[in-house]
Amino acid sequence: MKPAAFDYHRPAGTAEAVRLLSDLGDDAKVIAGGQSLLPIMNMRLAEPAHLVDVTGIAELRQTTVDASGARYGATTTHMRFEYQLVPDVTGGLLSRMAAGIGYQAIRNRGTVGGSLAHSDPSAEWPTVMAALDAAVHVLSVRGMRRVPVRDLLLGFFSTALEPDELIVDVEVGRLPASTRWGVCKTARKPGEFAESLAVALMEHDATPRIRQPRLWLGAAADTPVRLAGTERLVEGHDVDAVTADDLVVPIAADLGADPGAGDPAARYVLHLHAVTVHRALRAVHEEVSDE
Numbered sequence: 094m095k096p097a098a099f100d101y102h103r104p105a106g107t108a109e110a111v112r113l114l115s116d117l118g119d120d121a122k123v124i125a126g127g128q129s130l131l132p133i134m135n136m137r138l139a140e141p142a143h144l145v146d147v148t149g150i151a152e153l154r155q156t157t158v159d160a161s162g163a164r165y166g167a168t169t170t171h172m173r174f175e176y177q178l179v180p181d182v183t184g185g186l187l188s189r190m191a192a193g194i195g196y197q198a199i200r201n202r203g204t205v206g207g208s209l210a211h212s213d214p215s216a217e218w219p220t221v222m223a224a225l226d227a228a229v230h231v232l233s234v235r236g237m238r239r240v241p242v243r244d245l246l247l248g249f250f251s252t253a254l255e256p257d258e259l260i261v262d263v264e265v266g267r268l269p270a271s272t273r274w275g276v277c278k279t280a281r282k283p284g285e286f287a288e289s290l291a292v293a294l295m296e297h298d299a300t301p302r303i304r305q306p307r308l309w310l311g312a313a314a315d316t317p318v319r320l321a322g323t324e325r326l327v328e329g330h331d332v333d334a335v336t337a338d339d340l341v342v343p344i345a346a347d348l349g350a351d352p353g354a355g356d357p358a359a360r361y362v363l364h365l366h367a368v369t370v371h372r373a374l375r376a377v378h379e380e381v382s383d384e
């Protein structure tokens with residue numbers, strides 16, 4: 094199918110973009126890479142009368158870096174993170190996450206701001222940016238505001254953005270050298286959205302001990318979930334002493350699910366999450382032991 098007719102606008106700057114969004118109201122949508130919006134429009138699930146294309150705005154492509162971290166322009170593509178064409182202040186975590194998104198053609202056009210604004214709980218950026226406690230800067234005719242990603246993501250395809258607001262950049266704090274990361278994406282085949290997506294952060298330990306873990310799970314609920322109970326369970330244990338099976342019950346508790354559910358499909362999903370989180374935990378220590 095093809096999308097319904099729309100008027101196309103290509104502002105040269107952010108002030109012009111937010112003025113257009115304000116004037117056009119609910120009839121307008123921002124378009125960046127178009128990798129989520131265009132399929133939806135092709136299926137006629139969205140029929141905006143106006144598209145405001147922000148990819149011509151130089152400011153939205155810029156990255157600024159200082160000692161505390163980086164601000165990545167909203168239209169920075171997944172590909173630029175993947176190939177570290179922008180500085181990675183997380184010691185490779187952003188690059189690794191970007192490389193797992195869809196196919197190369199998707200990564201060439203899709204943007205970090207578009208992914209966060211779309212708020213698909215199976216997508217890479219919402220989970221890793223929540224885990225990193227990143228924040229977006231959001232502009233409208235009323236001014237700029239800073240919104241932590243954890244507050245931005247309200248649910249499945251739902252965010253705290255007003256219809257006339259534009260994500261300008263994503264602020265990511267520099268990961269201390271003492272912090273290590275591991276990730277795991279479980280998908281049916283390469284290029285597909287995650288069935289389960291885990292990000293593990295922890296403090297460096299020369300031993301296989303799990304120290305101060307921060308565990309985040311995507312593709313499990315309407316927004317990324319912090320696995321606080323699971324963190325407490327694994328804290329201080331040797332990674333080799335923890336099995337995926339050990340994680341099923343605490344992950345179920347963190348998700349508010351019943352680990353003893355009679356439904357085999359529900360049990361399978363919990364086990365999948367447990368295996369994915371377990372692999373992310375192990376990945377942290379595999380990285381450390383490679384040094």
Ligand SMILES: Cc1cc2nc3c(=O)[nH]c(=O)nc-3n(C[C@H](O)[C@H](O)[C@H](O)COP(=O)(O)OP(=O)(O)OC[C@H]3O[C@@H](n4cnc5c(N)ncnc54)[C@H](O)[C@@H]3O)c2cc1C
Pocket residue numbers: 122123124125126127128129130131132147167168193194195196199202203204205206207208210211215216217218254258259260261284285286287
């Ligand atoms: C076949 C396929 C496979 C994919 N696989 C994956 C995958 O494995 N993992 C993954 O994470 N993603 C995947 N994606 C999605 C892809 O990453 C998209 O690029 C991304 O979700 C949206 O970014 P975009 O720049 O294309 O946004 P667009 O499609 O242009 O816009 C998406 C939404 O965000 C809004 N928006 C865009 N930019 C801004 C802004 N700066 N401020 C405010 N609102 C804005 C738009 O109005 C729209 O509502 C896949 C997509 C396809 C088509």
